[in-house]
Each structure stands twice: as structure tokens, then as C-alpha cells.
Amino acid sequence: MSAIRNVEQVRDRLETCAPRGEWVTPARHETLGPAKGAYVLVLRMDRAVPISIKTLPANRLNPGLYLYAGSAYGAGGLTARLKRHFDVNKTLHWHVDHLTTQAAELAAHAVPDANECELADKMLSAGGFEVAVAGFGSSDCRGCRSHLFKACHD
Numbered sequence: 001m002s003a004i005r006n007v008e009q010v011r012d013r014l015e016t017c018a019p020r021g022e023w024v025t026p027a028r029h030e031t032l033g034p035a036k037g038a039y040v041l042v043l044r045m046d047r048a049v050p051i052s053i054k055t056l057p058a059n060r061l062n063p064g065l066y067l068y069a070g071s072a073y074g075a076g077g078l079t080a081r082l083k084r085h086f087d088v089n090k091t092l093h094w095h096v097d098h099l100t101t102q103a104a105e106l107a108a109h110a111v112p113d114a115n116e117c118e119l120a121d122k123m124l125s126a127g128g129f130e131v132a133v134a135g136f137g138s139s140d141c142r143g144c145r146s147h148l149f150k151a152c153h154d
Contacts, residue, residue, distance in 0.1 A: 003152065004065060004128050004129075004151035004152060005065075006044075006065070007042055007044055007065065007105055007107055009151075010042050010065055010067065010107075010151055011023055011042075011107070011109070013126065013128055013151075014040055014109045014123075015109075016126070017122050017123060017125070017126030018040060018109055018111065018119055018122050018123070019111050019114055019118075019119075019122075020111070021039075021109045021110050021111035021112070021114070022109075022110050022111075023107065023108075023109060023110075024039075024078075024082055024107065024108045024109075024110050025106075025107050025108075026086040026106060026107075029079060029082045029083055029086060029108075030079060030083075032077070032078045032079045032082070032110055032112075033077075033079065034076070034077050034079070035077050035078050035079070035110075035112040035113075036072055036073045036074075036077040036078065036112065036113070037071070037072060037073075037077070037078055037110065037111050037112040037113050037114045038069065038070065038071045038072070038110075038111050038114035038115055038116040038118075038119050039069075039070055039071075039072065039078060039081070039082060039108045039109060039110045039111065039114075039116075039119075040067050040068070040069055040070075040108060040109045040119055040123065041067065041068040041069075041070060041082075041085055041096065041100070041106065041107075041108045042065065042066075042067055042105075042106065042107045042108060042109070043065070043066045043067070043068065043099050043100065043103040043105070043106055044064075044065055044066075044103060044104045044105035044106075045061055045062075045063050045064060045065075045066060045099070045102065045103055045104065046063055046104040047063055047102075048060050048061065048062050048063060049061045049098075049099060049102045051098060051133060051136075052098075059133050061099070061132060061133070061150075064150055064151065065150070065151035066099065066132055066148060066149065066150055066151070067123060067129060067148070067149045067150075067151065068096045068099070068136075068137055068147055068148050068149075069116045069117070069119045069120040069123070069137070069147040069149075070085075070094075070096065070116050070137065070147065071115070071116040078110045078112065082108050082110065085097075085100050085106065085108070086100070086106055088100065088101045094137070095136050095137045095148075096136075096137055096148070099148075116141075116147060117141055117143060117144050120144050120146075120147050120149070121144075123149055124149070127152075128151060128152050129149040129150065129151055129152065130149060130150055130152055131145050131146045131148070131149060131150075132146065132148045132149055132150040133146060133148050134146050136148035
């Protein structure tokens with residue numbers, strides 16, 4: 001299996017392991033309309049980021065590519081949720097907000113009518129990704145170890 005070293009390689013891997021979806025960037029997120037579903041948010045972190053979230057042990061993410069599996073079944077669906085993730089000026093609410101405000105690059109693979117836990121499972125099963133921080137983004141999930149993964153590059 002080849003190493004994953006950039007966002008384009010993450011996109012290629014997601015297209016082979018995740019259900020068919022749409023690739024979305026901060027400049028092109030309005031195309032989803034009112035669709036609800038799940039997504040994989042891709043974050044390129046160019047520097048180490050400390051994680052200090054009350055519900056998680058103190059940790060830090062080293063530079064690299066990270067993927068976060070999330071869902072958007074509320075008002076505004078995928079368009080509204082991804083727009084929020086792509087906005088760096090926001091009140092920190094979800095675990096992933098602590099990362100999106102620090103990311104050097106963001107993109108997403110949006111899948112209407114999908115389930116975030118199934119996307120997380122497919123990523124881990126496909127190889128090339130590993131759990132980055134146990135419990136991150138999955139505090140309301142009974143079956144997932146995490147919804148945050150790191151792309152393996154070795």
C-alpha cells in the first residue's frame with residue numbers, strides 16, 4: 001500500500017474506500033444544497049497542535065494529514081456543517097473545531113444519506129489510516145474508538 005503524503009492522495013484513497021460522494025473545498029461547498037448525510041473532513045496540519053479538551057486526556061497532534069468523520073443531519077445539512085468547518089472565525093463547540101481553526105488546508109468528502117460511523121469503519125478497514133486520538137469526536141458513539149484518524153505515511 002502506498003504512503004499518503006498529501007490531500008490529493010487522501011482524496012484518491014477516499015474515492016476507493018468510502019461510498020460515492022462529492023469532494024468539497026472551502027471555495028466550493030455550496031454545491032451540496034440541502035442534502036443531509038455524513039462527511040470525512042480532511043485537515044492538513046503544518047505544525048503541532050495541542051489538544052486541550054475537558055473530556056479528553058491532554059494530547060497533541062504532530063504535523064500531518066488528519067481525517068475526521070462527522071455527520072450533518074441538522075438544519076442546513078452538509079452545506080451548513082461544512083461551511084462552519086471551513087470558517088476559521090467561530091466559537092469552539094465540537095472537538096474538531098479545535099483543529100479546523102489551526103489547519104493549513106481543509107477539504108471534505110461529503111456523502112448524502114451516509115453514516116459517520118460507517119465512514120470511519122471503512123477508512124480504518126481500507127488501511128492507510130490509524131486512530132489519532134481515542135475518543136475524539138466520538139463521545140456520543142458507542143461503537144467507535146475515535147472519529148479522528150491520521151493518514152499513515154510510512
